[in-house]
Amino acid sequence: MNSIVSIRDVVKEYELGTTVVQALRGVSLEVMKGEFLSIAGPSGSGKTTLLNLIGCVDTATRGVVEVAGKDTAKLTERELTDLRLNTIGFIFQSFNLVAVLNVFQNVEFPLLLQRKLGSKERRDRVMNLLEQVGLHTHAKHRPSELSGGQRQRVAVARALVTDPLLVLADEPTANLDSATGNQIIDLMKELNQKKGTTFIFSTHDHKVMQHANAVIRLADGKVLARESAKDAVAHALSLGEAPAEAPAGARV
Amino acid sequence: MSRLTMLLQIAWRNLLASPVNLIIGGLILAGTFLFVVVGGLLDSLNDSMARSVIGSVAGHIQIYSSKSKDELSLFGGMGGDPDLSAVTEFPRIKEALEQVENVKEVVPMGSSGALITAGNIVDVTLERLRNLFKARDGQLDDPRLKGLSREELDTRIASTRRHVRQMIKVLEADQKKALAILKNQAIDPDVVASLAKVSQDAFWDDFDKDAMGSLEFLENKIAPQVTDAQMMFLRYLGTDLDRFQTSFDRMQIIDGTPVPKGQRGFLLAKLFYEDQMKLKNARRLDKLRDAKANGRLIAKDDELKRFVKENRSQTRDIVLQMDDLKTAEATKKLQTFLASTEPDLTTLLSTFFDTTDENLEARHQYFYKELAPMVELYKVRVGDTLTIKAFTRGGAIQAVNVRVYGTFSFTGLEKSPLAGGTSLMDLMSFRDLYGYLTADKAEELKQLQRDTGAKTVSRESAEDALFGEGNTIVAEATAGIIDEENSFTGVGRRLREDDLVKRVYTDSEINGGVILNAAVMVKDPTKLTETIAEINRVSQEKNLSIKAVSWQQASGILGQIITFFRGVLFLAVLFIFGIAMVIINNAMMMATMQRTQTIGTMRAIGAQRSLILTMVLTESVVLGVLFGGVGILLGSGVMAWLHERGIPAPNDVAYFFFSGPKLLPQLSSGNLVIALIIILLVTLISTLFPALIATRVSPLRAMQSDE
Numbered sequence: 033m034n035s036i037v038s039i040r041d042v043v044k045e046y047e048l049g050t051t052v053v054q055a056l057r058g059v060s061l062e063v064m065k066g067e068f069l070s071i072a073g074p075s076g077s078g079k080t081t082l083l084n085l086i087g088c089v090d091t092a093t094r095g096v097v098e099v100a101g102k103d104t105a106k107l108t109e110r111e112l113t114d115l116r117l118n119t120i121g122f123i124f125q126s127f128n129l130v131a132v133l134n135v136f137q138n139v140e141f142p143l144l145l146q147r148k149l150g151s152k153e154r155r156d157r158v159m160n161l162l163e164q165v166g167l168h169t170h171a172k173h174r175p176s177e178l179s180g181g182q183r184q185r186v187a188v189a190r191a192l193v194t195d196p197l198l199v200l201a202d203e204p205t206a207n208l209d210s211a212t213g214n215q216i217i218d219l220m221k222e223l224n225q226k227k228g229t230t231f232i233f234s235t236h237d238h239k240v241m242q243h244a245n246a247v248i249r250l251a252d253g254k255v256l257a258r259e260s261a262k263d264a265v266a267h268a269l270s271l272g273e274a275p276a277e278a279p280a281g282a283r284v
Numbered sequence: 285m286s287r288l289t290m291l292l293q294i295a296w297r298n299l300l301a302s303p304v305n306l307i308i309g310g311l312i313l314a315g316t317f318l319f320v321v322v323g324g325l326l327d328s329l330n331d332s333m334a335r336s337v338i339g340s341v342a343g344h345i346q347i348y349s350s351k352s353k354d355e356l357s358l359f360g361g362m363g364g365d366p367d368l369s370a371v372t373e374f375p376r377i378k379e380a381l382e383q384v385e386n387v388k389e390v391v392p393m394g395s396s397g398a399l400i401t402a403g404n405i406v407d408v409t410l411e412r413l414r415n416l417f418k419a420r421d422g423q424l425d426d427p428r429l430k431g432l433s434r435e436e437l438d439t440r441i442a443s444t445r446r447h448v449r450q451m452i453k454v455l456e457a458d459q460k461k462a463l464a465i466l467k468n469q470a471i472d473p474d475v476v477a478s479l480a481k482v483s484q485d486a487f488w489d490d491f492d493k494d495a496m497g498s499l500e501f502l503e504n505k506i507a508p509q510v511t512d513a514q515m516m517f518l519r520y521l522g523t524d525l526d527r528f529q530t531s532f533d534r535m536q537i538i539d540g541t542p543v544p545k546g547q548r549g550f551l552l553a554k555l556f557y558e559d560q561m562k563l564k565n566a567r568r569l570d571k572l573r574d575a576k577a578n579g580r581l582i583a584k585d586d587e588l589k590r591f592v593k594e595n596r597s598q599t600r601d602i603v604l605q606m607d608d609l610k611t612a613e614a615t616k617k618l619q620t621f622l623a624s625t626e627p628d629l630t631t632l633l634s635t636f637f638d639t640t641d642e643n644l645e646a647r648h649q650y651f652y653k654e655l656a657p658m659v660e661l662y663k664v665r666v667g668d669t670l671t672i673k674a675f676t677r678g679g680a681i682q683a684v685n686v687r688v689y690g691t692f693s694f695t696g697l698e699k700s701p702l703a704g705g706t707s708l709m710d711l712m713s714f715r716d717l718y719g720y721l722t723a724d725k726a727e728e729l730k731q732l733q734r735d736t737g738a739k740t741v742s743r744e745s746a747e748d749a750l751f752g753e754g755n756t757i758v759a760e761a762t763a764g765i766i767d768e769e770n771s772f773t774g775v776g777r778r779l780r781e782d783d784l785v786k787r788v789y790t791d792s793e794i795n796g797g798v799i800l801n802a803a804v805m806v807k808d809p810t811k812l813t814e815t816i817a818e819i820n821r822v823s824q825e826k827n828l829s830i831k832a833v834s835w836q837q838a839s840g841i842l843g844q845i846i847t848f849f850r851g852v853l854f855l856a857v858l859f860i861f862g863i864a865m866v867i868i869n870n871a872m873m874m875a876t877m878q879r880t881q882t883i884g885t886m887r888a889i890g891a892q893r894s895l896i897l898t899m900v901l902t903e904s905v906v907l908g909v910l911f912g913g914v915g916i917l918l919g920s921g922v923m924a925w926l927h928e929r930g931i932p933a934p935n936d937v938a939y940f941f942f943s944g945p946k947l948l949p950q951l952s953s954g955n956l957v958i959a960l961i962i963i964l965l966v967t968l969i970s971t972l973f974p975a976l977i978a979t980r981v982s983p984l985r986a987m988q989s990d991e
Contacts, residue, residue, distance in 0.1 A: 080987055089888050089983040110892060116983070117890025128885040128986055132297035137290065144287050145890045151286055190889070202987060 036230050037063035037086050042095030044081050055081040057253040068224045070241050071234040073250035079234040087200045088112045121191030123201035127183040129175040136171040139189045161189040181212035201233035205240050217243045238268040295903035304871045309911035315860040316912040316959045320919025322853045323955045330846045332943035337839045339534040340694045340703040343803025346838035350831040357840030370798045377828050386806045386815040389531050394714050394800035395521040398674050405604045406507040413444045417495045447607030452483050478505035516560045519706045522714020524794050531805050540666035540690020546788040548710045550686040554693040555704025561663045568595050573648050582641050595637035605659040617654050666690050674717045684713045696944035699936045715797045865970035872974035884985025893979040900975035908967035923951040
């Protein structure tokens with residue numbers, strides 16, 4: 033399998049007033065094509081920062097981030113945007129649909145940005161995806177008319193509509209009840225298997241984690257381990273009912 | 285294309301989401317509406333005014349001496365007539381200008397004014413009587429009295445004598461009324477005695493023994509008791525009448541005929557003629573009827589009520605014009621018409637003129653059918669010779685006899701005091717009155733000075749000392765109707781010779797003398813600026829000492845009015861759009877701040893900054909074009925409606941600006957384009973800053989949740 037994301041010795045520092053906060057302290061990571069990878073860890077462990085770097089919406093302070101074979105540090109703003117458009121799909125914690133567009137238009141949006149397909153092809157592609165996420169009957173609905181789960185399914189469709197190599201999902205189930213959350217993960221898994229799309233999602237929910245091929249455990253801006261879902265779940269459970277809230281030190 | 289559709293859709297839905305957009309839209313709508321309608325009206329006004337100014341006196345371009353102290357102002361400026369230097373080389377100028385490609389015709393001009401007093405009715409009648417006596421005795425050669433036999437003259441003398449006696453009766457009645465109100469001392473005993481004397485039959489029995497002496501007594505003692513002699517300011521434009529009429533094709537002869545080519549003559553402006561020279565009662569009746577035709581009612585209109593009141597109280601102009609026979613006839617007619625037994629004509633007339641909205645039409649008709657033929661409706665009639673006397677700057681009195689050939693007006697401007705206030709005169713007469721010293725004239729004046737001695741010289745220097753070297757004409761003229769045969773000698777006398785009136789002047793004579801300005805008619809009015817520049821260049825090159833200005837400049841303040849209103853409109857629109865810009869800026873700023881997550885999301889999933897910029901700009905452009913479009917449509921609708929209906933001139937002055945009784949506003953496509961450009965500029969500029977802020981929103985913003 034080819035590597036789609038390659039991260040080497042990445043440090044990310046933020047300036048908070050006069051102090052410098054290190055969100056990532058030397059992270060190295062390889063993600064292979066077709067993986068269904070979970071990034072786990074408590075709040076503040078650097079999950080989102082890592083996803084931001086992989087998603088090319090942020091740049092590393094030091095170290096190398098390669099996405100689809102491209103060193104992101106060497107790309108211009110425009111090139112990064114194009115990379116996001118054509119290679120990466122995004123699923124957000126709070127869905128982030130464009131409120132003034134309907135379901136169809138939200139999913140069509142990236143295709144319009146790409147300007148590659150004609151309107152009929154766009155239409156077929158969008159409707160096909162909506163059918164896959166089970167919302168083809170809701171194409172004309174506005175996001176405000178949908179439930180949380182439905183919205184996230186629209187977001188999934190939007191993330192996949194450009195046939196990206198990689199889909200990033202930041203806590204995709206955090207705003208959903210567990211049943212709905214499971215459905216979303218199942219959907220993502222299904223698409224991963226059907227299309228071979230690489231998924232990287234962050235979560236602190238062990239029920240979500242267990243669907244992953246592998247789990248990267250982060251704490252204090254460092255990769256603690258890359259392990260199987262079973263091990264990760266077991267590890268999480270060993271920390272008690274609320275693994276995400278546990279102080280980082282307790283796990284060592 | 286679908287991207288644009290999407291952006292438009294986003295813009296549209298975002299606009300619907302925020303009520304502040306309604307306020308912004310309202311402002312844009314109001315601004316464009318105002319711009320389209322008022323701008324269109326001003327354009328139409330400008331066009332129609334241009335037609336008025338160009339067609340009535342200015343021509344497209346005016347030229348005048350570059351040595352002039354003041355700028356040319358054809359309709360008079362703040363300080364009266366401008367001080368223009370004389371142009372003495374007109375033939376050379378004309379020749380040079382006619383070489384300029386776009387020039388069609390050059391019409392020489394000079395304008396000035398004179399005060400004329402139409403003598404009071406007693407004076408006029410006495411004058412007529414004097415002439416009849418003279419004609420009978422073979423001392424007067426008046427064309428109008430020519431061919432009358434001695435018997436006919438005697439009949440006329442008898443009738444006119446009766447007329448004078450009738451006047452005296454009216455005056456006596458006046459005096460009785462006055463005595464009843466005032467104390468005896470308030471009235472000059474001499475006046476009472478004079479009136480008593482002339483009302484005796486004895487005075488009239490002896491009248492013929494010394495007709496001239498009796499007339500003099502009446503003129504000195506009785507005529508001054510009628511104090512309603514009118515001073516009239518007569519504005520005239522001296523020009524090559526023939527060329528004027530062909531160049532200013534809106535000019536129309538209303539009464540009489542044009543002045544025969546090359547001859548001296550006078551054409552009275554019809555409006556001036558009606559307003560100033562017509563019998564006031566008749567004029568007021570006309571005005572009442574006009575007002576009624578325009579839907580005004582006497583019962584509801586203070587001005588019309590005043591007309592009626594004045595008509596009722598001011599009947600002496602009519603009464604004094606009638607001799608005893610006519611008085612009896614008019615009394616009888618009015619008694620029948622009014623079904624009254626009232627014996628007094630003044631009272632009858634007062635009742636007759638008590639017009640209401642109901643009886644006005646009938647009385648107007650009756651007046652012109654029955655009463656008007658018994659009186660002189662006009663103080664000056666077509667065919668009369670008008671004597672205009674003016675003081676030249678040299679201090680000599682210059683008197684010119686000009687025959688009134690007719691009246692004229694400009695089509696569409698019949699009621700405009702601006703276009704209808706200036707009468708036309710031939711150039712030769714104008715030059716005589718202007719008194720510019722040609723070599724010929726200087727010699728004559730010297731002769732005159734030799735005759736009158738040193739006094740003339742001292743007076744001249746006194747005036748020079750008082751008024752500096754100004755070449756303003758102190759113009760004063762007296763009664764056109766009174767032909768004062770023997771009052772002048774020398775120049776004045778010679779100028780009034782009959783052959784002068786009949787003489788036909790050649791083109792070179794007409795063009796050869798002094799003028800003050802000239803109208804230039806062009807072939808292609810769109811090339812005005814270029815032609816003016818060309819004329820000024822030619823003037824420099826050939827040392828013509830003239831200056832060319834556009835009709836707009838030449839018309840003085842009048843020409844600048846539209847420019848002024850355009851400025852006001854500009855400021856108003858600027859103000860409205862200024863407010864709109866501030867509000868748009870604020871609203872878009874707020875909207876951008878509220879939408880950072882959406883913008884961040886779009887950026888994250890691959891939208892370039894340019895798309896975000898376009899999105900925000902599209903939003904306000906849609907807003908602007910939408911409401912601006914409605915404003916333009918509404919404005920165009922209103923303009924179309926106004927064009928269909930026309931705006932009636934609210935008063936006589938407006939006739940000039942409207943170039944006729946109605947303004948038919950025309951929507952100019954130029955204004956629509958400008959309105960659209962303004963809207964686009966306003967919306968783009970006011971949104972540029974919020975849009976730039978929006979492009980700075982980081983895609984990271986998508987990852988942060990709103991809570």
